[in-house]
Amino acid sequence: MSRTVEQRLNTLESLIKSLKATFPVAGSLVQFTVNKSQVFGVTLPANVTTTVRVKFTPDKNLGQNNLITLAAETTGLKWPCSYYVSPQNGDGTLMLVAMLPGALLETTTVELQVTALGTTAGTFTRIS
Amino acid sequence: MARVEQQLTTLEYEANAQKVAYEQAATSLPVFTVGADFTTTRNELQMTYGAAGRTENGIERVIVTLDTESGANTLATLELSTDADSAPNIRRTVYKGGARWIVTNQPKVQSGSWQSGTWEATHYHFQVQSLVRGSLSVESMTS
Numbered sequence: 666m667s668r669t670v671e672q673r674l675n676t677l678e679s680l681i682k683s684l685k686a687t688f689p690v691a692g693s694l695v696q697f698t699v700n701k702s703q704v705f706g707v708t709l710p711a712n713v714t715t716t717v718r719v720k721f722t723p724d725k726n727l728g729q730n731n732l733i734t735l736a737a738e739t740t741g742l743k744w745p746c747s748y749y750v751s752p753q754n755g756d757g758t759l760m761l762v763a764m765l766p767g768a769l770l771e772t773t774t775v776e777l778q779v780t781a782l783g784t785t786a787g788t789f790t791r792i793s
Numbered sequence: 794m795a796r797v798e799q800q801l802t803t804l805e806y807e808a809n810a811q812k813v814a815y816e817q818a819a820t821s822l823p824v825f826t827v828g829a830d831f832t833t834t835r836n837e838l839q840m841t842y843g844a845a846g847r848t849e850n851g852i853e854r855v856i857v858t859l860d861t862e863s864g865a866n867t868l869a870t871l872e873l874s875t876d877a878d879s880a881p882n883i884r885r886t887v888y889k890g891g892a893r894w895i896v897t898n899q900p901k902v903q904s905g906s907w908q909s910g911t912w913e914a915t916h917y918h919f920q921v922q923s924l925v926r927g928s929l930s931v932e933s934m935t936s
Contacts, residue, residue: 730826734870747880750872752920764880
């Protein structure tokens, strides 16, 4: 039996009430989270620049491109690094490429940490 | 009565559509992706040494601009791949009507050469993820 007009009106009224209650908080439901990676120990051979790739896999794999940024930092200003984020290929993951210059004539070890800022938490994996 | 039911049906559709839109908004943000390829040109610096002069390679700066269709500023991230010999420096700068970055990098020189004399183009692929739809343009900045 089809629903009566009164029943449909009641459903509609409660739906609109619930939307009214949730709309004002919709904006704040989009959460930006900051994720810090584990610390990667990187051995830098002397005289050359070492490239490190770190992959970020979101927990909520949306299977598309995401609005997530990655940033890399080394512990201590003595061994700075520069980095960029590779174009996403649409499977939800992101890749950061960091380049760390080695010292003159001396093998050194630095600690590298990656930060992700975006709409979902995730895990970090060092690729190379 | 039939008219009332028609009105009800319309209202139901609208309320349901709003519910779907709300649920999407709360769980995921729209992300628009746009990309562009770019090849740098030599940033020639005319140096003078005594009476003689010579041309050297200046630092290459590339301006990447996302112009949004609505002219609104946007939350956006810049991603890139490059065949440069060193990692570029990426800086977002102030821009009204979208987003803009300046990418700075050392020029490529032929293997075994130092600064002056030789020069090779650097290739970039830029990809921008933005909350607002827009178009991407890339240009070189010379000193």
